[in-house]
Amino acid sequence: MRFICVVDNQALAGSGLREEHGLAVVIATDSGGVLFDTGASPDTLAHNLNRLGIEIASIRCVALSHAHRDHTGGLAWFLERRGRVPVYAAHEDFLAERYSCGAGGCRAIGLPLAREQLERLAELHISPEPQELLPGVWASGQIRVRAYPEGHGQGLRIMRNGKLVPDPYRDDLSLVVAGKDGLTLICGCAHAGLLNVVWHVREVFGQFPVQLIGGFHLGGLSPDELSLVVAGLQEVGAPTLYPNHCTGERAIAVLSQAYPNGVRPCPAGTTLDL
Ligand SMILES: [Fe+2]
Numbered sequence: 001m002r003f004i005c006v007v008d009n010q011a012l013a014g015s016g017l018r019e020e021h022g023l024a025v026v027i028a029t030d031s032g033g034v035l036f037d038t039g040a041s042p043d044t045l046a047h048n049l050n051r052l053g054i055e056i057a058s059i060r061c062v063a064l065s066h067a068h069r070d071h072t073g074g075l076a077w078f079l080e081r082r083g084r085v086p087v088y089a090a091h092e093d094f095l096a097e098r099y100s101c102g103a104g105g106c107r108a109i110g111l112p113l114a115r116e117q118l119e120r121l122a123e124l125h126i127s128p129e130p131q132e133l134l135p136g137v138w139a140s141g142q143i144r145v146r147a148y149p150e151g152h153g154q155g156l157r158i159m160r161n162g163k164l165v166p167d168p169y170r171d172d173l174s175l176v177v178a179g180k181d182g183l184t185l186i187c188g189c190a191h192a193g194l195l196n197v198v199w200h201v202r203e204v205f206g207q208f209p210v211q212l213i214g215g216f217h218l219g220g221l222s223p224d225e226l227s228l229v230v231a232g233l234q235e236v237g238a239p240t241l242y243p244n245h246c247t248g249e250r251a252i253a254v255l256s257q258a259y260p261n262g263v264r265p266c267p268a269g270t271t272l273d274l
């Protein structure tokens, strides 16, 4: 199986891939591909898939880490071309309105299409339970136990009964790939908290992942919370880390210092054999 980073905030130098604040990943298997997240815009997803030689027809299903637009911006474009394939999400909150609120007001950042549109374009599967998407590739299901710091962002809200309230990110979903060297965990934004997802994987699959890839959303943590995450990662076997997207530069610097050989870059164009 092969991991391919299709869209990220950064692209491999000289790759000709576009950069944007967003994430999209493909897991290519003998049974076809899984598209995990779709970047922020149709243009970037289209350009990068094409540049990487990934045929849209080879993708068998889509899994979405959560509703935020930097992960769902290319979804409608992709489904219109691919036709009705299964789309997986972890919780009904995936369909709720989401906002980013600050001094200047609130801006919509949720799923850019309505439920009816999505159901017309795709076979929608919303389930809090872990699901095998293709042989060896799993959706984590809902991350319920959250003993470690979560990846909250300032001002991120969800609409509930006509009111904007702090988003508990119940739709946070990650991918788990059972590869030749063990489990690989791929996060979208890890809003549920990186270590909470890691422990969830252990609970469901009976082992800790040996490598963690994706947006870890650690930028909002205090230095003490970040130390807790560093210590927590040691405790789960010091997996190799491939932080990208929303992890945060300060957090990447702290992790790199704590794990001198264990932190690797993961811009668009990165491929890993799993
Ligand atoms: Fe997010």
Ligand SMILES: [Fe+2]
Pocket: 022, 068, 070, 071, 188, 189, 215, 245, 246
């Ligand atoms: Fe994100």
